[in-house]
Amino acid sequence: MIEVGIILAAVLYGGLIGLIPSAGPGKAIILLFSIIALFDFPGGDYLFVLFSIVTVVSCSIGDSFASVLLGIPGASGSAATMVDGYPLAKQGRASYALSAAIFTSTINGVIFGALGLLIIPYYPVVVKVIGIPEIFGLLILAFCMISALTTKHTIRSLLSVGGGLFIGSIGFNLYGIPRHTAGIEYLNDGIPIVIVVAGLFAIPEILEALTLRRGDVIKVEKNTHKAQTWEGIRDSIKHKWISLQGGAVGYITGLMPGTAGGIGDWVAYALVASQNKKDKIKFGEGNIKGVIGSEGANNSGKMGALLPTIIFGIPGNKMYAILMALWIYVGFEVGDLSVMEDTKFLTHLFGGYMVGTVIAGILMIVLARYLSRLMEVKLAYWMVPLGLLIIWSILSSRHYVTVQEDLILLTVFSYIGYLCKSFKFSRPALLMAYVLFEKLEGTFYMMKGIYFINNDVWLEHPLMTIFFILSVLILFYGRKVTMNYN
Amino acid sequence: MKKLYLLMVLLLSTSVFAETFTYIVPAAIDGGNAKWAQKFTKEWNKELAKEGHDIILRYVPGQGGLKGFTKYHTEMSDDNLVLVQSKGFFDYVTVPESSWKGFDPTAVDYIGGQLQGTFVFIKSNAEGTLNIPYAPNLLIDAMGIYLMLCGNLPTIEETMACGDAKTNRIIGFKGMGSMRMAYLSDGLDVARDGFSHMSKTYKEEIKSGETLIWFTHGTVTDSGDMGVDPNTDGSLDFHKLFEDKHGAAPSGEFYDAYITLSTMRSGLGKWVFTKKDNPFYDVLVKTFNKTVENSRKSLAKSLGVYPWNTGNTIPLSIFARLNETTTKSIRAINGAIK
Numbered sequence: 001m002i003e004v005g006i007i008l009a010a011v012l013y014g015g016l017i018g019l020i021p022s023a024g025p026g027k028a029i030i031l032l033f034s035i036i037a038l039f040d041f042p043g044g045d046y047l048f049v050l051f052s053i054v055t056v057v058s059c060s061i062g063d064s065f066a067s068v069l070l071g072i073p074g075a076s077g078s079a080a081t082m083v084d085g086y087p088l089a090k091q092g093r094a095s096y097a098l099s100a101a102i103f104t105s106t107i108n109g110v111i112f113g114a115l116g117l118l119i120i121p122y123y124p125v126v127v128k129v130i131g132i133p134e135i136f137g138l139l140i141l142a143f144c145m146i147s148a149l150t151t152k153h154t155i156r157s158l159l160s161v162g163g164g165l166f167i168g169s170i171g172f173n174l175y176g177i178p179r180h181t182a183g184i185e186y187l188n189d190g191i192p193i194v195i196v197v198a199g200l201f202a203i204p205e206i207l208e209a210l211t212l213r214r215g216d217v218i219k220v221e222k223n224t225h226k227a228q229t230w231e232g233i234r235d236s237i238k239h240k241w242i243s244l245q246g247g248a249v250g251y252i253t254g255l256m257p258g259t260a261g262g263i264g265d266w267v268a269y270a271l272v273a274s275q276n277k278k279d280k281i282k283f284g285e286g287n288i289k290g291v292i293g294s295e296g297a298n299n300s301g302k303m304g305a306l307l308p309t310i311i312f313g314i315p316g317n318k319m320y321a322i323l324m325a326l327w328i329y330v331g332f333e334v335g336d337l338s339v340m341e342d343t344k345f346l347t348h349l350f351g352g353y354m355v356g357t358v359i360a361g362i363l364m365i366v367l368a369r370y371l372s373r374l375m376e377v378k379l380a381y382w383m384v385p386l387g388l389l390i391i392w393s394i395l396s397s398r399h400y401v402t403v404q405e406d407l408i409l410l411t412v413f414s415y416i417g418y419l420c421k422s423f424k425f426s427r428p429a430l431l432m433a434y435v436l437f438e439k440l441e442g443t444f445y446m447m448k449g450i451y452f453i454n455n456d457v458w459l460e461h462p463l464m465t466i467f468f469i470l471s472v473l474i475l476f477y478g479r480k481v482t483m484n485y486n
Numbered sequence: 487m488k489k490l491y492l493l494m495v496l497l498l499s500t501s502v503f504a505e506t507f508t509y510i511v512p513a514a515i516d517g518g519n520a521k522w523a524q525k526f527t528k529e530w531n532k533e534l535a536k537e538g539h540d541i542i543l544r545y546v547p548g549q550g551g552l553k554g555f556t557k558y559h560t561e562m563s564d565d566n567l568v569l570v571q572s573k574g575f576f577d578y579v580t581v582p583e584s585s586w587k588g589f590d591p592t593a594v595d596y597i598g599g600q601l602q603g604t605f606v607f608i609k610s611n612a613e614g615t616l617n618i619p620y621a622p623n624l625l626i627d628a629m630g631i632y633l634m635l636c637g638n639l640p641t642i643e644e645t646m647a648c649g650d651a652k653t654n655r656i657i658g659f660k661g662m663g664s665m666r667m668a669y670l671s672d673g674l675d676v677a678r679d680g681f682s683h684m685s686k687t688y689k690e691e692i693k694s695g696e697t698l699i700w701f702t703h704g705t706v707t708d709s710g711d712m713g714v715d716p717n718t719d720g721s722l723d724f725h726k727l728f729e730d731k732h733g734a735a736p737s738g739e740f741y742d743a744y745i746t747l748s749t750m751r752s753g754l755g756k757w758v759f760t761k762k763d764n765p766f767y768d769v770l771v772k773t774f775n776k777t778v779e780n781s782r783k784s785l786a787k788s789l790g791v792y793p794w795n796t797g798n799t800i801p802l803s804i805f806a807r808l809n810e811t812t813t814k815s816i817r818a819i820n821g822a823i824k
Contacts, residue, residue: 124690131671132664174657176550176622189514189547313663331521336663337670341686398515401545445658450617450673 018062106361168437199413246296254304512554
């Protein structure tokens with residue numbers, strides 16, 4: 001029964017953060033670092049896994065509100081929803097857009113959550129096929145994808161990867177000898193991820209949100225709310241193939257390590273727009289198919305991105321990079337066999353994903369009219385406490401052992417985050433490289449010691465060879481088919 | 487007024503007896519040592535609460551634990567309310583004495599700890615040069631493998647040369663997860679792991695005959711020697727298998743270094759100590775014993791089935807092994823193996 005309480009608490013928490021414009025799941029997860037330090041989860045760490053995954057899904061559903069009612073994306077995953085959702089809201093059809101968005105996102109969360117669960121029993125087969133060489137190829141592919149497919153500034157993105165790798169290399173090396181620490185003892189164990197993430201993403205976003213000039217909040221009309229809500233649900237069912245198509249696009253792009261979060265939504269949106277060019281209502285002017293197509297990819301993409309995160313320890317996107325760190329922090333070695341053999345972990349993870357999605361979806365639809373009022377709260381009123389909470393989270397998660405050093409480093413990384421944002425250096429690429437450095441270095445040495453001594457490695461491991469060829473192709477041609485998602 | 491005085495006396499007496507101990511984990515919050523501390527102190531706190539006390543954890547990561555120990559020694563070693571977790575003390579041998587800032591792990595009182603045991607697995611079809619994993623925390627395993635492959639050779643240099651010729655040391659394993667994956671995908675011929683993983687990670691391969699348990703390092707005894715791992719019947723014990731293969735018991739400088747490090751990993755890997763003559767020592771040992779007794783099931787589930795022990799006997803008998811010769815040998819091997 002305690003699981004039900006945890007799910008409800010996480011739905012409320014994640015939903016609330018999701019409702020805050022520009023907040024998104026990343027910041028909700030950063031705050032979880034303090035929640036784990038404050039609360040002793042009565043059922044142990046598994047309940048925390050449950051809490052964290054429900055937080056993510058409910059946050060993803062909640063972020064549609066800001067996109068539709070304010071024209072500000074709640075997070076990168078709901079930016080495409082805004083294109084048609086906001087015009088619909090301006091036409092007095094906010095409830096219609098919201099219910100279609102939430103219903104589609106919820107249903108696809110359940111469908112693709114189940115699909116993810118079906119893959120898990122085949123994990124032992126996957127491990128036999130995907131060995132060290134394939135992981136090495138996959139890591140290179142991930143770096144190329146995030147550099148060339150998530151932005152048009154490929155060179156800058158590659159430089160971000162380089163920067164991230166350097167930051168990840170700080171601390172003890174494989175022989176236990178300090179590296180790139182400049183003799184500072186604090187750095188011996190590396191730079192804490194919670195500081196890197198908060199510095200790169202949370203603080204610059206919060207500062208930006210404080211200066212953001214927000215338009216009027218579009219109100220959810222009391223008289224028409226119920227009818228519009230049902231209409232939105234009906235249209236979602238009516239356009240079920242668009243929804244499923246969006247789900248499939250989101251899921252597949254989510255599976256590609258490093259690229260999830262935004263891309264799937266935009267690709268799904270672009271696809272549905274190109275397929276329905278002759279519609280009376282133009283895309284961008286309030287076509288519900290645009291909302292359904294992009295929201296279809298929202299939660300399914302998160303499920304797709306979850307799989308490489310837990311199976312290979314290669315996070316699907318920046319949100320999962322933080323979540324992965326959080327799970328490792330509480331004791332689950334994500335990407336390790338022990339986690340994949342832990343049925344309790346998997347049950348809590350997938351069960352939480354699907355049940356949380358359903359509960360969050362239902363609650364958001366039922367309470368949409370009341371929740372929409374939260375949009376009227378000035379951004380500054382959200383952002384100042386959110387910023388302070390994040391700083392507090394960092395210090396409490398570090399058990400207040402190194403307060404001064406933590407704050408200095410947070411300032412440094414906030415500045416780096418601000419510079420990256422201003423000069424369009426990819427922050428997700430930097431974070432991904434930082435997170436994956438250890439894995440890349442280890443895999444490289446294993447390749448050097450075991451496989452590269454053999455010239456036939458390219459033939460014996462064709463999947464690795466394919467990953468390398470794909471990496472080169474993406475690096476050279478990716479820019480032509482992409483846009484700036486970050 | 488009388489009631490007020492009584493209340494004040496009561497409050498004062500409560501505050502005198504109810505103490506909060508600070509438990510120093512000389513490691514990062516997300517590592518195996520921290521996890522062990524979190525699990526054990528969660529149970530320990532239940533028993534301490536009955537005595538009116540509790541424990542809070544404090545993590546001091548850095549320099550592989552050295553920072554935590556030296557911080558304790560220079561800032562907190564007079565404090566009766568500070569407890570520290572040991573983590574093998576390999577660095578006590580390999581890192582220069584000056585780095586320890588005077589900290590002496592034999593000049594403290596050990597409250598209690600859990601013995602550790604390790605298994606070494608090998609692919610049944612392994613032949614020729616063996617791909618073996620290497621990382622600083624896998625030094626003992628590499629030494630055990632060298633001994634098993636080469637037998638008793640007169641010098642450390644000869645054993646190293648023999649072992650180097652028969653193995654290909656693979657680095658890149660910062661955590662155990664990547665080592666397991668490399669082993670299961672046939673990148674490595676050898677792996678090492680704890681008992682709990684034998685019945686999970688290697689279960690299918692052992693069942694199909696693809697993997698064999700090569701040997702077990704054993705667990706430390708009260709006298710500071712290595713004995714048979716209590717989770718096995720003794721047939722896979724390092725000493726027995728060595729003698730079966732080479733016709734003589736293991737001996738020599740390389741072996742002495744190996745066995746000393748093995749006892750340190752098994753007996754000092756997860757222990758708690760405090761300052762000498764701490765007035766709380768007795769209550770801490772008593773509650774430690776009660777924790778092991780009353781939470782046996784939950785501790786076995788979260789921390790494995792290895793034996794628990796209290797007092798100074800085991801730690802001090804292990805340190806007694808660290809004479810000038812073994813220290814010199816360990817340093818020589820550690821330097822050569824890098």
